[in-house]
Amino acid sequence: MKKLTAFEAAGIVGGCCKTCESVYQNVTVGGVTSCKLVTTCKDKHGTTTTMQNADASKCGGIPNRYR
Helix, strand or coil: CCCCCHHHHHHHHCCCCCEEEEEEEEEEECCEEEEEEEEEEEECCEEEEEEEECCHHHHCCCCCCCC
């Protein structure tokens, strides 16, 4: 049986805790720009990204734009 380090074992058995990063970004969907809180989390299974509506002042106060 091969001995593993704690780091190697974490990657096999259950991985380490999720690592998440959140930033406020201007996002344009269908010609409408709005401020979103974008959260990106990584774990041993991959990366997930979620977006939530946020107050426009968090992104520097952007107006909605229609094309």
